[in-house]
Amino acid sequence: MLDWYVAEIMRRQTANLINQFHIMLENMLAPAEVCALIDESRERGTSLPPPAAHWLGRMDTLLRGGGQTVQPYDRRMINKSAAIYAAPGTEAERSGRTVVVAFTGDVHRLMMPIALFLQQCPADRYEVLLLSDLRRGLYLRGIEGLGSDFPETIERIRTLIPAPSDGRVVSLGTSAGGLAAIWAAVELGLPRAVSVGGVTPDEIGERVQTQGLSAEGFDEAIRRNAGRLPEVLLVAGEQNERDSRKAQEMAGRLPATLISVPDCANHNVLHALWSRGELGPFLERVFAPPAASLN
């Protein structure tokens, strides 16, 4: 992989184009893949332009600083919009893990590099199906390669996750992925949906990318699944008025619990929690079965 990385870096002549490549890698690579790049680069004494050397050093600190264990997720791309991250394991080991169906926001990540997010999720307990809407349409046009609208996409997702009787599955959506996470949990019969700084149907008419679309299907799904709706957690920074208002709006559509993260004015709540060393325990709480969470 280092040869490919070096070739890509060398054909990019400027710092901005190298940054563009690194952003793409941050939106895709698992922790062990990034660390393999770092280690191989050091072992070979590879000479790299300053932006590349800086990126590798920064990622090393983020992923392994303080003696963190590198989570052994393997990455399997389904297509350019969907990937599964799972550590190798026996059928019994894997069936005991929680599968997180994760809908990224408009920057196609979960508020931080995917490798950094996965470092907060022990690979012996979680697997992640990572989904992105590359058209930034709040997933209403579906996910490229999985479906041409959201209901069709949900049916495809159903084939990629364990049945409710075979394992625990939860959904997570950050920012522009928030509505999709809740909608998917409602339709798939998941026990929990977590939306962090998530969008609401009220924004569809205001957004450039979603003109002519609607979330009628979302409201209809809520009505159709009344009595068996997921536990919905709406997370926002306590001092972020816009996200707190959006959470209130969503809570007006279906039963939900609002979680205000104290001393946080940032939209990027997950990064704020990470910087305080609180992200791992936070994710553990919001992904855990009801009896163990939120208290």
Added chain:
Amino acid sequence: MNDREIRQILADGLEAGAVHQVNDVSTREAFLAGTRDLTFEELEMDSLAKMELCIAIEVGTGVSLAPEELGRFASIGEIVTMLRERLHA
């Protein structure tokens, strides 16, 4: 390249960085028409958003600007002016 084309490149760059203000239909149209400016103070861009804006500028216009240099500008409109001058010099 006319002003609207420059503004479209900048709007695309802001969108790539998930700067939500530029996703608003009326704000986007007013910005593209040149009747509304967007200040950096109101946009509250994080480091990733600044990188995406600089990438869009470079890919769309060929003008290189580092994220750290964005601090020289108070608004996106000032970047439009700079790009117009650079591209038409």
